[in-house]
Amino acid sequence: MNHLYRSYAYFILAKIRKPERTPGHFIIKALATSLMLSFGINAYSLPTGGKVSAGSANISGDSTGLIITQATANAVINWQSFGIAQGEAVQFVQPTSSSVALNRVVGSDPSNILGNLSANGKVFLVNPNGILFGKGALVNVGGLVASTLNISDDDFMSDNYKFSGTGNGSLLNQGIISTNANGGYVALLGANVNNDGIITARIGTVALASGTAITLDIVGDGLLSVTVNQGAVNALVQNGGLIQADGGTVILSTQATGSLLQNVVNNTGVIQAQTIDNHSGTIRLLAGMQSGTVNVGGTLTAEGGANSGDGGFIETSGSHILIASSTKIDTLAPHGNTGLWLLDPVNYTIAGTGGDETPASVAASLATTNRLISASNDITVSDAISMATAQTLTLNAGHDVLINAPITGVPAGAGLVLIAGNNVNVGAALTVTGAASSISINAVNDVTVSAPIAGIGAASPITIVAGHDVFANATISEVAAGSVININAGRNVNVNAAITTGAAGSLISLISGLDSTGPGVAGGTVTIAPTAAISSISTAIRFNPISYANTSAEIAAYLPKVTGMMDAKAWVFARANNKTYNGTNADILSFQGVPSAGGNVVMVPGSAIFDNSNTGTGKTVIFSGASISGTDANKFALFAASGTTTANITPAALTVTVANAMKTYGQTINLTGFSVTGLMNGETIGAISESSPGAVATASADGSPYVITPSPANGGSFNAADYKIVYINGTLTVMP
Secondary structure, three states, rough: EEEHHHHHHHHHHHHOOOOOOOHHHHHHHHHHHHHHHOOOOOOOOOOOEEEEEEEEEEEEEEEEEEEEEEEEHHHHHHHOOOOOOOOOEEEEOOOOOEEEEEEEEEOOOOOEOEEEEEEOOEEEEEEEEEEEEEEOOEEEEEEEEOOEEEEEHHHHHHEEEEEEEEOOOOOOEEEEEEEOOOOEEEEEOOOEEEEEEEEEEOEEEEEEEOOOOEEEEEEOEEEEEEEEEEEEOOOEEOOEEEEEOOOEEEEEOOOOOOOOOEEEEOOOEEEEEOOOOOOOEEEEOOOOOOOOOEEEEEEEEOOOOOOOOOEEEEEEOOOEEEEEOOOOEEEOOOOOOOEEEEEEEOOOEEEOOOOOOHHHHHHHOOOOOEEEEEEEEEEEEEEOEEOOOOOEEEEEEEOOOOOOOEEEOOOOOOEEEEEEOOOOEEEEOEEOOOOEEEEEEEOOOOOEOOOOOEEEEOOOOOOEEOOOOOEEEEOOOOOOOEEEEEEOOOOOEEEEOOOOOOOOEEOOOOOOOOOOOOOOHHHHOOEEEEOOOOOEEEEEEEOOOHHHHHHHHHHHHHHHHHHEEEEEEEEEEEEOEEEOOOOOOEEEEEOOOOOHHHHOOOOOOOOEEEEEOEEEEEEEEEEEEEEEEOOOOHEEOOOOOOOOOOEEEEEEEEEEEEOOOOEEEOOOOOOOOOOEEOOOOOOOOOOOOOOOOOOOOOOOHOOEEEEEEEEOOOOOOOOOOHHHEEEEEEEEEEOO
């Protein structure tokens, strides 16, 4: 008893002497207090009162240990208490390494594991009063789930691992927990989960998750997915020890979808998931996206293998992400590609003070990993960033990316990527100076360049793509030979400042109208202001003219503004022709609008195929192999040589004529004759029903001739919906 209390007193005093200055600070104090109260009294050695409630197992042992021999693949044992004192051991002997034993504590005491726990299969331990793996604990199993949340016998026996409950107990590991084979898993579940010890699962999964309802999904090969279905009040997951899952996955999660409860994930220890045998590692720290905080500290490493393999993936996701200045993140790969660190907050600001991360922290992290900051709202750069290593910084915002301070990439191979679900506003200079570097900007709506963008090193392209408009209001330049500047817009490219590239093989490309809403200027065009200029060995311009008749004049207007060879062309667009049903799905392409008003240009249609041959409106047409020709074809560019468009197939005219007939009074006649005009592609009609008042034997000759009326055609291979059918009645003559 006393050794347990001393162990916990040491833990609690350490927390009090070195308080965490985080939004989860009060939660940690509360956890420490609850642990003192729960584990400091009534500690029991060895499990007691075990009764099998599902499956089959035998319990045997003495005062120093228990052996649970399991006879079925799954077994459930309810215990009055479950503890292991120092010097004691509990061993599970199971049919196979896939066998699972659920141990549920139904008494009122927490579980204190200070000795040895071993199994050749998997062990689940559920105790709502709390679970401690103390400093002397040694756990060596195929897999371990320790939870203060309960699971029903039925769910467990059917491998439906749904845990839930509102127990007040906490879960803490200060010992050593390891899996004894590749592909094992360790999961610690509860409202408050803390690791200050060592947990290892080679090519497996380690998961620490907090909530009041959690689902585990075992998908094989050591892969374990964790879903927090319902959050807990002041949910906390913390690692201050070592978690190692080389070639596997580590998950620390309080992330419950839609939860408004405050929740915190803290890391001050070491988490390692390095690449093994080309199995790259993954580390995920996940807090709630509405009220969750991730405090990133300590060391997170997902390095590539010593001899081969790429670096792994690290994710830190939550409403707020705070990064300690001493944090070390590493996904480098000595014999492969560097991995990626993803931050997934709501908003994110990079600033010297008052932001979510300092520019110095960004620069330091790029020495050992590629960075992706993916915010659901805005990303703002408020102070200058200098990238000193050959990694890539990606800023991906669900709304706007706001560059209010310069970003500079110095070494060769540095990359800067800006992506926005709304707009990218470049309000400060972007520069890459090393060779083989790049700047890429992509916005769903607009890109506005209000400060210079420059690429100085060789083979350092600049690419700007906007779903709507690009506003180049400041200089965009490349210096070295072979440089490339690509500016693409769904609608308009507005050039209001100089765009220049270096000598020998350089290219500027200004492409408008890529949302394919042309022809016509409303579909997007390239506008070069009188004060702007384009200078390159070669410049390509694609635009939609005011009208095709104005094509030559608009090309001529670009010439004095472009230095170097210019290739300016007006877009022309293929469309599928509407047709009348003919039983085939073949179609023919033609132009949208009348490009021939601007010169001699004709469509070479290639192949066009409806998705089926039946009638309909707005039907999909797949085309390929299209091109243009003509003496003025050099003024035009076909927007797409292959792709999809739409057209209509209208019903074909079909005439069904009933055959005339004759009979003698007193006879009954069966009317079946008809002829058809207009069936397509060898289609057939099976039959029509014909009726006439003169068909009966009593029809008199005096009433002759009688009308023969058909019913709708049916049968055969034709589809009536593909035809506009006209029926012509016949006559029946009755002879005396």
